[in-house]
Amino acid sequence: MTELLARTVSVAKQGNILVATVDNPPVNALSHSVRSGLIAAVKALESDAEAHAMVIVCDGRTFIAGADIHEFKKPMVAPLLGEVIDTLDAATKPIVAAIHGTALGGGLEVALACSYRIALEGSKVGLPEVKLGILPGSGGTVRLPRLAGVEQALAMISEGGQISARDAQEKGIVDEVVSGDLKEAAIAFTGKVIADGARLRRTSDLPVPAFDAAVLEMSRAALAKKYKGFKAPLVAVDLIKMVTETPVAEAIALEYKTCKELLVSPQSKALRHIFAAEREALKIDGVDAGVKPRDVKKVAIVGPGTMGRGIASCFLNIGIPVTLIGLTDEGLASAVRAIGKIYEGSVKRGSLSSEEMERRMALLTPTTSYDGIADVDLVIEAVTEDMAVKKDVFAKLDAVLRNDAIVATNTSFLDIEELAGSSRNPARVAGMHFFNPANVMKLLENVRAASTAADVLATTTALGKRLGKVPVMVGRSEGFVANRMLSKRTREAQFLLEDGATPLQVDRVLTAFGFPIGPFALADLAGMDIMAAARAARVARMSLREQQCNIVDRLVAAGRLGQKSGAGYYVYDENRKASHDPAVDELLEAHRKERGFTARTISDEEILERCLFAMVNEAAKILDEGAAARPSDIDVIWTNGFGFPTYLGGPMFYADQVGLPKVKAALDKYAGLVGDQYFKPAALIERLVAEGKGFYG
Numbered sequence: 004m005t006e007l008l009a010r011t012v013s014v015a016k017q018g019n020i021l022v023a024t025v026d027n028p029p030v031n032a033l034s035h036s037v038r039s040g041l042i043a044a045v046k047a048l049e050s051d052a053e054a055h056a057m058v059i060v061c062d063g064r065t066f067i068a069g070a071d072i073h074e075f076k077k078p079m080v081a082p083l084l085g086e087v088i089d090t091l092d093a094a095t096k097p098i099v100a101a102i103h104g105t106a107l108g109g110g111l112e113v114a115l116a117c118s119y120r121i122a123l124e125g126s127k128v129g130l131p132e133v134k135l136g137i138l139p140g141s142g143g144t145v146r147l148p149r150l151a152g153v154e155q156a157l158a159m160i161s162e163g164g165q166i167s168a169r170d171a172q173e174k175g176i177v178d179e180v181v182s183g184d185l186k187e188a189a190i191a192f193t194g195k196v197i198a199d200g201a202r203l204r205r206t207s208d209l210p211v212p213a214f215d216a217a218v219l220e221m222s223r224a225a226l227a228k229k230y231k232g233f234k235a236p237l238v239a240v241d242l243i244k245m246v247t248e249t250p251v252a253e254a255i256a257l258e259y260k261t262c263k264e265l266l267v268s269p270q271s272k273a274l275r276h277i278f279a280a281e282r283e284a285l286k287i288d289g290v291d292a293g294v295k296p297r298d299v300k301k302v303a304i305v306g307p308g309t310m311g312r313g314i315a316s317c318f319l320n321i322g323i324p325v326t327l328i329g330l331t332d333e334g335l336a337s338a339v340r341a342i343g344k345i346y347e348g349s350v351k352r353g354s355l356s357s358e359e360m361e362r363r364m365a366l367l368t369p370t371t372s373y374d375g376i377a378d379v380d381l382v383i384e385a386v387t388e389d390m391a392v393k394k395d396v397f398a399k400l401d402a403v404l405r406n407d408a409i410v411a412t413n414t415s416f417l418d419i420e421e422l423a424g425s426s427r428n429p430a431r432v433a434g435m436h437f438f439n440p441a442n443v444m445k446l447l448e449n450v451r452a453a454s455t456a457a458d459v460l461a462t463t464t465a466l467g468k469r470l471g472k473v474p475v476m477v478g479r480s481e482g483f484v485a486n487r488m489l490s491k492r493t494r495e496a497q498f499l500l501e502d503g504a505t506p507l508q509v510d511r512v513l514t515a516f517g518f519p520i521g522p523f524a525l526a527d528l529a530g531m532d533i534m535a536a537a538r539a540a541r542v543a544r545m546s547l548r549e550q551q552c553n554i555v556d557r558l559v560a561a562g563r564l565g566q567k568s569g570a571g572y573y574v575y576d577e578n579r580k581a582s583h584d585p586a587v588d589e590l591l592e593a594h595r596k597e598r599g600f601t602a603r604t605i606s607d608e609e610i611l612e613r614c615l616f617a618m619v620n621e622a623a624k625i626l627d628e629g630a631a632a633r634p635s636d637i638d639v640i641w642t643n644g645f646g647f648p649t650y651l652g653g654p655m656f657y658a659d660q661v662g663l664p665k666v667k668a669a670l671d672k673y674a675g676l677v678g679d680q681y682f683k684p685a686a687l688i689e690r691l692v693a694e695g696k697g698f699y700g
């Protein structure tokens with residue numbers, strides 16, 4: 004008979020085993036009801052003389068995936084997770100955690116406080132708290148090193164990665180990996196535990212295994228480099244050090260205190276904002292959540308250039324066959340070689356087997372003909388950024404595709420409405436804007452036209468997630484959201500050079516802010532010829548000052564093409580290390596002289612404000628036009644597309660933290676200094692400031 008102990012936890016008896024089942028969709032998070040239910044389950048176990056052991060198992064897609072993040076914003080209501088863990092730890096009969104899906108954060112802490120853990124093949128465990136700017140707060144840092152060793156625990160806690168059940172078994176975290184019916188396997192396992200004398204195994208009773216203290220310091224240095232700007236990974240090192248030196252009860256109390264302090268830190272607030280924002284971005288404005296995505300089993304990609312190759316590999320990675328259409332056999336052969344090279348790199352690094360590489364390459368069909376794609380479900384065109392060329396491709400596709408096949412364009416700035424309008428079936432046209440290199444970059448800017456069918460939008464979103472990308476739906480807008488905002492930062496960076504800043508100063512300020520690379524180092528990496536071509540494509544739509552601000556063209560004329568020619572905004576040594584080049588000072592001074600600018604000393608504050616607030620101002624216009632549905636979508640775009648530090652929450656979240664009145668005052672100041680046409684505060688900012696609100700209310 005099943006007894007409901009709390010809204011989300013029930014128990015049932017199977018012989019002498021009590022089975023506690025957690026059912027709290029979507030991810031069985033440790034909400035108040037689950038916490039109360041688990042304590043009640045242990046009490047039921049203790050009070051039932053016929054029950055000799057208990058299994059904790061979860062319904063739905065996963066074992067407990069952690070604390071309930073939604074409760075973080077409010078004061079926690081007892082019983083807290085620590086009490087649940089203490090109750091499990093103090094149980095006088097063995098408890099077995101039966102893991103499927105993911106046991107994460109508080110979920111793994113629950114499992115670690117049990118006597119035994121069994122896991123379904125394919126499941127994963129981890130302590131991902133660091134990704135939310137916090138650390139385990141209910142014994143995770145105390146128990147995991149005792150089972151897996153200090154080094155392994157530190158790696159998992161400081162980086163927040165997940166490991167497979169098999170790995171977890173090897174590391175001593177999981178006792179058995181099973182396949183088939185988990186509940187049955189857990190009951191069988193628990194039966195054996197009872198037959199063996201129902202031995203309790205408290206993780207907290209174990210000693211911390213010996214370890215090399217130098218490892219902690221080495222990890223600290225490596226983490227500081229890899230997670231520059233992030234606080235929690237370094238605190239993790241201190242915490243683990245403390246745990247290895249402190250008795251269990253005291254260590255648990257100190258761990259809790261540390262976690263509580265981190266929870267109210269600005270970084271945690273920002274990282275939790277991004278976690279929620281990425282999930283919110285999957286909900287398409289105006290499209291009912293019940294709209295089913297179409298099935299995508301086969302795709303074609305038109306255009307075997309840099310983007311087409313990267314996009315093709317994204318699909319091959321998830322086992323979807325790709326027909327790659329090009330104009331010439333040579334172009335296709337070069338694309339196939341380039342895709343092969345991507346995989347060869349992975350095989351060399353050991354992250355891919357050569358068999359898997361062969362499997363993926365076998366899914367690729369290069370062809371110069373459109374004839375063989377009548378049965379594909381989706382085509383992505385990645386041909387040259389020319390409306391006429393793209394329309395020609397659309398016409399060819401219309402002639403061969405099934406009516407329900409989706410046509411997506413990878414355009415980065417052409418008008419989506421015009422493209423959709425050119426199709427025989429505008430409802431099937433959408434944008435899927437990948438970023439270069441497409442096989443690496445997480446951001447996928449999906450674009451909607453007014454005519455795009457709701458299930459096509461649902462498909463591009465679902466597909467983005469399947470491809471391991473972070474998809475965000477945007478609307479019609481030149482450069483969409485990401486590049487439109489970037490172009491404003493690029494423009495300001497150029498104007499700052501005219502006003503007297505140096506490339507080094509601008510890059511230093513923006514990397515100190517938290518961007519992984521400054522705009523000028525990035526331009527040198529991309530290549531000045533590419534930057535010049537992008538500028539030429541837009542020059543007719545630029546303001547006069549922008550048109551005349553032709554520093555990029557001057558660099559190209561001087562043969563300074565960036566890293567590839569050994570010099571661009573910087574000069575590069577044989578190891579591609581950049582240094583300041585007085586020749587660039589001269590080139591800039593000549594430009595200023597010609598253009599009538601006198602260099603002045605520019606403060607770091609001005610550089611930061613002009614670069615960031617120009618973007619924020621443009622984002623406000625984008626929001627008002629409806630090209631982005633919500634400010635959080637813009638934050639997701641910038642943190643995933645251009646390395647805006649996640650611990651600052653994205654440009655819109657950051658602007659709210661600065662305070663919109665301060666942002667508006669800065670915009671007004673720069674409107675006076677640089678020009679109204681560049682810095683006049685957007686109408687949305689004016690309105691929000693007048694209403695005493697921020698982008699987030």
Ligand code: CAA
Binds near residue numbers: 069071108109137
């Ligand atoms: N609390 C509340 N809701 C959560 C949640 C959590 N810990 N984790 C996920 N969800 C919600 C998501 O917001 C989403 O909700 P909507 O459908 O309403 O948008 C839904 O569950 C599904 O999430 P995903 O889209 O991410 O689903 P997925 O299948 O791709 O991934 C997952 C599932 C791997 C569990 C992923 O959601 C995940 O990584 N979750 C976060 C896990 C985590 O960080 N746990 C640690 C929390 S802190 C802690 O536990 C320690 C402590 O006490 C302080």
